[in-house]
Structure formats: structure tokens, C-alpha cells
Amino acid sequence: MLTACIVLAIMGAVGAFDIAYFHTYKAQLGKRPESRLEAWVHVVRGFVYAAQFGIVPNVRLGGAYYFALVALFVLDVAVAAFDVAIEPASRRPQGGLPDGEYAAHIFLSVLAGVVLHAVFTASAAWRTLPTAAVLEPHAPAALRVVLGLMAAGSLTVAVVELLTLLEASLPKPRPIHVSVRLRASAQAVWDITQDHVEHPNWDHRFSRIIMLSDTIRTGTYMVYEKTICGITIRGWGRYKLHRPIKQSTFEFGSDDVRSLIRRGVGLWLYRPRPGGLLEFSTAYTYDVRWGLFGRLVDRFVFRPFFQRETERSFRRLAARHFPESA
Numbered sequence: 001m002l003t004a005c006i007v008l009a010i011m012g013a014v015g016a017f018d019i020a021y022f023h024t025y026k027a028q029l030g031k032r033p034e035s036r037l038e039a040w041v042h043v044v045r046g047f048v049y050a051a052q053f054g055i056v057p058n059v060r061l062g063g064a065y066y067f068a069l070v071a072l073f074v075l076d077v078a079v080a081a082f083d084v085a086i087e088p089a090s091r092r093p094q095g096g097l098p099d100g101e102y103a104a105h106i107f108l109s110v111l112a113g114v115v116l117h118a119v120f121t122a123s124a125a126w127r128t129l130p131t132a133a134v135l136e137p138h139a140p141a142a143l144r145v146v147l148g149l150m151a152a153g154s155l156t157v158a159v160v161e162l163l164t165l166l167e168a169s170l171p172k173p174r175p176i177h178v179s180v181r182l183r184a185s186a187q188a189v190w191d192i193t194q195d196h197v198e199h200p201n202w203d204h205r206f207s208r209i210i211m212l213s214d215t216i217r218t219g220t221y222m223v224y225e226k227t228i229c230g231i232t233i234r235g236w237g238r239y240k241l242h243r244p245i246k247q248s249t250f251e252f253g254s255d256d257v258r259s260l261i262r263r264g265v266g267l268w269l270y271r272p273r274p275g276g277l278l279e280f281s282t283a284y285t286y287d288v289r290w291g292l293f294g295r296l297v298d299r300f301v302f303r304p305f306f307q308r309e310t311e312r313s314f315r316r317l318a319a320r321h322f323p324e325s326a
Contacts, residue, residue: 001138004118005057005147011111012053012150014104019157022101027094030164038090039165041083046158048076053151056119057139063131069123073116080112164292173299175266176307179281180314182322186245186270189278192321193268194248196222202320203313205306207232218242224252233259246270252286260302262289280317282310 023042029035051072055061061069084105091097097105122138137144182189192198194216196209208225222237235254242248247270253263266284273279288294288302 001056001119001122004115004122005139005143007111007115007118008053008056009143009146009150011108011115012049012147012154014108014111015049016150016153018101018104018108022098022104026098026101027091029090030161030168032090032093034093035090036165036168037086038083039161041079041086043158043161043165045076045079045083046154046161048072048079050151050154050158052076052115053147053154057144057147058135058137060126060129060132060134060136060138061123062126062129062134065131065133066123066127066129069119069126073119076112077116080109160292163296167292167295167299170299173285173303175283175285176303176310177281177283178307178310178314179279180318181273181277181279182318183276183324184278184322186272186278189280189322190245190270193280193317202317204316205309205313216242231258235259235261240265257289260288260290260294260298261286263287280314282314 019042023029027035029039029042055069055072087097139147196211199209200206205226206224207227210223210225212221212223216239218239218241220239220242224235224237226233226235233254233256235252235256237250237252240249240251247267249265249267251263251265252261254261264284264286266282269279269281271279271281288298290297
């Protein structure tokens with residue numbers, strides 16, 4: 001089994017280069033819709049490799065459990081064959097496989113054959129043993145550590161790619177929309193909502209807003225702050241279009257790495273409605289930082305939270321300044 005462990009370590013090193021350079025850097029498979037199926041195949045292979053790197057140097061599978069080892073390598077061969085079958089369509093828009101990647105795949109295929117032969121030559125007698133999974137070192141400690149690190153690396157990459165594909169398969173996050181109808185004039189609602197000192201009192205997404213000009217107009221900048229558990233996060237905003245009593249369009253963002261929001265755009269609309277009502281509405285969306293983690297946190301936690309918090313803020317505005325609207 002030592003030969004299989006040595007060749008597995010070589011496969012792991014070559015495979016890591018193949019994934020990092022050819023799949024991620026050169027081809028950017030996870031970002032290409034036409035390569036989505038190939039990326040899913042690579043996720044499965046990542047889990048298979050992690051199991052091989054963990055089991056082969058450390059575990060003896062006897063009796064009925066031996067067929068789990070057989071199944072693992074049968075799955076590896078099947079996935080590899082399927083990968084080869086779908087690669088032409090996946091890579092056609094990029095002109096096919098680069099020569100270097102093609103050579104790497106051939107080399108990995110040869111190594112896989114060597115591992116297959118070495119593993120089943122060394123383990124053939126296990127099927128006659130009592131059914132059990134026994135921890136049994138099959139390689140020197142240093143090699144087992146290397147393979148253990150490769151197992152952890154393969155598992156980590158597979159999980160990250162899995163989350164990336166799941167996130168990419170979800171529909172693009174929708175902008176946040178909130179509106180409220182107030183029994184008030186457009187001028188009254190405008191005056192209250194454009195008051196940057198009063199704004200944080202009804203809109204708790206902000207703790208403080210500082211205007212950088214005495215006059216609000218298109219192009220005016222502001223600084224905002226939000227304090228949570230004693231931590232203050234700062235950002236900026238700019239009026240892109242300022243039409244008094246009708247519309248405010250703005251962009252916003254933060255250079256603070258602790259802020260999930262990197263940059264966004266939004267608008268406020270003031271539209272008269274029959275019966276002496278004024279519809280005050282907002283729509284906004286944003287890009288996030290923190291990579292895949294940030295996108296997942298935003299999609300499942302922060303964006304729903306911002307939707308609810310904006311709704312609460314608009315209800316708070318109505319109750320605080322226009323109670324007759326209820």
C-alpha cells in the first residue's frame with residue numbers, strides 16, 4: 001500500500017496545480033454557465049479524492065467493508081470518464097483544453113491507473129478478513145500527514161465549489177422595495193424625510209447622518225454611521241438626482257472592511273394618491289464584500305433583515321410623524 005500512498009501524494013500535488021491554475025485561474029469554470037456541469041463533476045471528484053487521501057494510508061477495510069473501498073474507486077473511474085465525456089462541450093467556447101491542461105490530465109490518468117493497481121494488489125486479501133474498519137498505518141507518518149493535509153484541502157475546495165455553485169444557481173437577489181401611504185402633503189413628507197438629523201430617529205438602519213454641504217442638491221455627499229454593540233461602521237452617500245418633493249436618487253457605499261455592503265444605489269419617490277394621501281416608497285440594492293461568504297450571508301440573512309428593517313422604519317415614520325395615517 002506504500003506505493004499507492006506515494007503515487008496518491010504525487011496525484012494530489014498535480015491535481016492541486018490543475019485545479020488552481022487551469023480550472024480556477026485560466027478557465028474560471030465556476031463563473032461560466034456552459035461549464036456548470038463540469039464544475040459539479042469536479043465537486044464530486046473533490047469529495048472522492050478527500051476520501052481516498054484519508055482512507056488509503058490509514059484504514060484497513062475488511063470483509064463486507066472491502067466493497068466500500070471497491071465502490072470508492074469505481075465511483076472515481078466513473079466520474080473521471082464522465083468528466084472526459086463532457087469536457088469538449090464545456091470548453092468549446094474557450095477553444096478547447098489548453099495543451100498544458102491536456103497533458104496534466106493524461107499524466108493524472110496514468111497515475112490513477114497506477115494507484116488502482118497498487119491499492120487492489122495490496123488489499124486483495126482484505127475481503128477474506130472479518131468485516132471491520134481498522135485504523136492501520138500503511139505509510140510513514142510524514143507521508144500520512146501530507147495525505148491528510150491533501151484530504152483536508154480537497155474537502156475544503158469541494159465544499160467551497162459546492163457553495164459557489166449553489167449560490168450561482170439561485171436567482172439574482174431582488175432589490176428591496178418598501179412603500180407606505182401617509183395622510184400628509186408631499187411637502188410635509190419631504191421636509192421630514194430629508195431632515196438628516198431626524199432621519200436616524202425613525203430609520204434605525206442609521207445611527208447618525210452628517211451632510212457635507214449646507215444645501216442638499218444633486219451631487220451632495222453625506223457620511224453615515226451605524227453603531228452595533230459598540231462598533232461603529234461608517235459609510236458614504238451621494239445624491240445622484242435630487243428633485244424636490246418628487247424624487248431622490250442616491251448611491252452609497254462603505255470602505256470599511258467590516259461592512260457587508262460595498263456599494264449600492266437606491267431611490268425615494270414621493271407620489272400623490274387620491275384622498276389626500278402621499279405614497280412614500282423606496283427601492284434599493286447593493287453589492288457585497290467578503291466573497292462567497294458575503295453573498296450567502298446577504299442572501300439568507302442580511303437582505304431579508306434589511307427588507308424587514310426598512311418596513312419597520314417606514315411604519316415608525318408614519319407612527320412618529322403622521323399618526324393620522326393609521
